[in-house]
Amino acid sequence: MGISKRVFRSKPVAAIIPPNPDRLTLRSVPLELAGDWGRMLPASVLHVLERMRAACFDAVRLVSDDQPERLRVDEHTSGGPPAIWLHSGESDLAWIIVDVGERDWSKLAYQFGHELGHVTANSWRFTARPGGPCQWLEEAMVEAFALRGLALLADSWSRDPPFRDDSGFGAAVAMYRQNIVERYGKLAIEQGNPKEFNAWFSQHRAALEAQRGLSSFAQVASLSILTEYERAPSAMEALGALNKWPGRSSIALEEYFDAWQASCRKLRAAADLPLRLQMLLGLS
Numbered sequence: 354m355g356i357s358k359r360v361f362r363s364k365p366v367a368a369i370i371p372p373n374p375d376r377l378t379l380r381s382v383p384l385e386l387a388g389d390w391g392r393m394l395p396a397s398v399l400h401v402l403e404r405m406r407a408a409c410f411d412a413v414r415l416v417s418d419d420q421p422e423r424l425r426v427d428e429h430t431s432g433g434p435p436a437i438w439l440h441s442g443e444s445d446l447a448w449i450i451v452d453v454g455e456r457d458w459s460k461l462a463y464q465f466g467h468e469l470g471h472v473t474a475n476s477w478r479f480t481a482r483p484g485g486p487c488q489w490l491e492e493a494m495v496e497a498f499a500l501r502g503l504a505l506l507a508d509s510w511s512r513d514p515p516f517r518d519d520s521g522f523g524a525a526v527a528m529y530r531q532n533i534v535e536r537y538g539k540l541a542i543e544q545g546n547p548k549e550f551n552a553w554f555s556q557h558r559a560a561l562e563a564q565r566g567l568s569s570f571a572q573v574a575s576l577s578i579l580t581e582y583e584r585a586p587s588a589m590e591a592l593g594a595l596n597k598w599p600g601r602s603s604i605a606l607e608e609y610f611d612a613w614q615a616s617c618r619k620l621r622a623a624a625d626l627p628l629r630l631q632m633l634l635g636l637s
Contacts, residue, residue, distance in 0.1 A: 377422060378415045379447075379473060380406070388428035391455050398461070400515045402426060405462040408509060409469055409502035412586040416622040417475055417593035421447035424472070426465060428453065434566075435464040437471050439479050447477035458522070459503075459529035466502040467567075470495025474595040481596065485603030486562035490630075493574035494592065496567055500575065501582045503530040534576065541573045550577045551635030562606075581629055591617055591626040607636055 384402055386395055422445035427438065429452050438448040449468040453460045471477065474491055483491075503526060511523030545556060553573070554561070561570045582589055594616040596602070602609065610631045617624035631637045 377420075379417075379420045379424070379469075380410045380415055382421060383423050385423060385425050386428070387425055389430050390428045391430075393456055397456075397516070398426075401458050401461055402465055404509065404515050405466055405502055405506050406469060408505035409466050409473075409498060411502075411505050412589075413592075414587070414590040414622075415473070415593055416590050416620045417473070417597075418620060419475060419478075419597075421445055421472065421477060423447070424469075425449065426451060435468055437468055437477055437481075439477070439481055441479050444478075447472045459526050462506055462526065463499055463503055463529065463533070466499030467495050469502075470498035470592070473498070473592050475593070476596055481601070483602065484565065485601070487602040487604065487606050487609045488565060489561045489568060489571045489574070490606070490609070491595065491602060492567045492571040493578055494595075496572065496575035497579035497582055498589070498592070500530060500533065500579050501586075503527075534579075537572045537576050540569050541576065544570065544573055550574075550633045554634045577633065578630070581626065581633075585625060588623060588625040588629070590622050591624060594620050594622045606634075610636060 384399055384406070386398060390398055423443075425446055425448045427448060427450050429450055431452070433450070433452060435452060436450045438450050440446075440448055449465060449472070451461060451464040451468070453464060471491070474495060475481070476483065476491065507523045507527035507530065509523075510526055511520050514520040514522065516522075541553075545553060557570050561568070561574070564570065591613070595613060597616040597619070598604075598612040600612075604612065610627050613627040614624045616622075617627065628637070
């Protein structure tokens with residue numbers, strides 16, 4: 354999972370247009386589909402995406418001053434990883450790539466949720482080149498964003514299923530999420546499973562900063578960040594203040610936290626999340 358910088362055009366095959374286009378945020382911008390969705394009904398795909406988007410943004414205030422006006426979800430069957438397509442055209446469009454099996458709604462929601470986290474963190478424009486010593490932290494934060502969203506989706510699916518007589522599938526979504534969390538928990542044990550996040554970070558910082566994408570270390574870090582999201586969901590608004598400075602994730606982590614907090618002040622967003630993570634990592 355991550356970000357792919359390419360130039361590509363694909364005709365949308367379906368879309369959901371919100372009723373009030375004058376007051377759009379990432380929570381409500383039009384969703385459209387592109388790519389090869391096989392025998393999946395476009396309306397069903399869009400319904401799942403809408404429900405996952407609502408779950409991910411539950412109790413989260415969107416603060417970015419550069420949110421897209423459209424959100425495209427493109428199904429690729431080439432076997433490549435899900436990603437944000439950093440395209441050079443249609444400057445109002447955030448473009449998400451997924452690769453899922455037919456009616457694999459859990460996987461679709463999960464992949465979409467992770468990439469939606471990148472969009473929330475302002476990593477959707479052509480200039481949003483990933484990399485640098487701090488990219489792992491964004492990957493861990495958006496992975497936790499997706500895992501929290503899956504938990505809320507599972508609950509809402511059980512109570513109010515998007516498809517008729519399908520409330521039981523909420524348990525399948527919950528199990529899909531639990532399998533991911535358990536896998537990351539096993540990785541944590543392999544990596545030393547320290548009681549303190551800062552001890553783990555100090556031990557593995559070099560590997561964290563050298564690897565790209567959602568590495569095994571970033572996966573483990575996402576569990577600690579998930580705990581923070583569940584403890585204080587409103588603090589997640591600070592995700593919208595990410596990457597609003599020159600250098601984005603290519604600067605040193607200490608400078609990254611300073612820039613993030615300054616961005617929070619500029620956007621009048623709560624800085625609880627960067628302050629808390631800075632403390633947990635032993636950098637404050």
